[in-house]
Amino acid sequence: MKAFSVFGVTQSGKTTTIENIIRELKKRGYSVGSVKNIHYEDFLIDVEGSNTWRHKQAGSEMIVARGFKETDILIPQRLGIDRILRYFDHDYVVIEGVSDTVLPKILCGGSNFTETDARLNDLVFAISGCISNQISEYQGFPVINSLSEAGKLVDLIEEKVTDIMPFVEGLEQCGACGSNCRELVTKIIKGEATRSDCAFVKSRTTVTVGQKEIAVDSWLEAKLEAFLAVLFSKLDSYDPGEQIKITVRK
Ligand code: SF4
Numbered sequence: 001m002k003a004f005s006v007f008g009v010t011q012s013g014k015t016t017t018i019e020n021i022i023r024e025l026k027k028r029g030y031s032v033g034s035v036k037n038i039h040y041e042d043f044l045i046d047v048e049g050s051n052t053w054r055h056k057q058a059g060s061e062m063i064v065a066r067g068f069k070e071t072d073i074l075i076p077q078r079l080g081i082d083r084i085l086r087y088f089d090h091d092y093v094v095i096e097g098v099s100d101t102v103l104p105k106i107l108c109g110g111s112n113f114t115e116t117d118a119r120l121n122d123l124v125f126a127i128s129g130c131i132s133n134q135i136s137e138y139q140g141f142p143v144i145n146s147l148s149e150a151g152k153l154v155d156l157i158e159e160k161v162t163d164i165m166p167f168v169e170g171l172e173q174c175g176a177c178g179s180n181c182r183e184l185v186t187k188i189i190k191g192e193a194t195r196s197d198c199a200f201v202k203s204r205t206t207v208t209v210g211q212k213e214i215a216v217d218s219w220l221e222a223k224l225e226a227f228l229a230v231l232f233s234k235l236d237s238y239d240p241g242e243q244i245k246i247t248v249r250k
Pocket residue numbers: 166167172173174175176177178179180181182184197198199200201215
């Protein structure tokens with residue numbers, strides 16, 4: 001699954017850009033999901049007094065409203081982007097309005113170039129939005145009009161956006177690639193590295209502590225595999241080819 005963010009200046013055409021991208025991705029046969037980051041502190045989609053609201057008040061931690069035309073999943077807390085992405089199983093997920101993730105990004109700009117400048121960073125691979133009515137290149141970045149050049153924009157998305165990395169949030173780093181997550185994603189965007197340069201991606205072993213997946217480099221993976229093979233070899237039902245899943249509860 002591939003994910004990228006479209007962020008930028010207020011009223012610069014982010015949602016329009018995303019609409020055009022989604023249409024073009026769908027035209028190419030991809031399944032597409034999307035996330036809209038809401039910046040209003042009091043935002044709630046559920047209505048006070050509704051049956052789903054009453055479930056929530058009673059303490060339900062995940063409420064599903066199943067209608068004839070749509071199914072809405074309500075989780076009464078703000079989730080991180082890493083966690084949200086686990087709910088998707090699509091070819092592409094487009095995230096609107098999130099700048100603090102380690103994901104490739106399209107920056108939307110308006111007529112005030114200073115505001116665009118302030119948001120430019122190493123994870124940006126294209127600029128779009130209202131600014132594309134004025135120019136076609138800015139600070140070395142291609143400026144692409146999502147309406148008239150949706151194909152060109154999606155060509156670039158296909159080229160630059162890889163499957164999501166183990167971490168898309170914050171700057172967690174195990175250092176096993178000799179770099180950090182953000183630097184590696186930046187190199188991937190520039191074509192100087194590939195996703196498989198991440199030791200965590202190469203690993204067949206995943207370890208989750210609480211809600212957080214931690215990096216397992218090749219050294220730790222080899223140790224764990226050797227240890228488990230010796231341990232489980234004493235069990236009659238153990239098949240070395242099978243996937244092993246262990247959960248240790250508090
Ligand atoms: S090896 Fe992977 S998880 Fe570790 S710092 Fe590099 S990119 Fe991040």
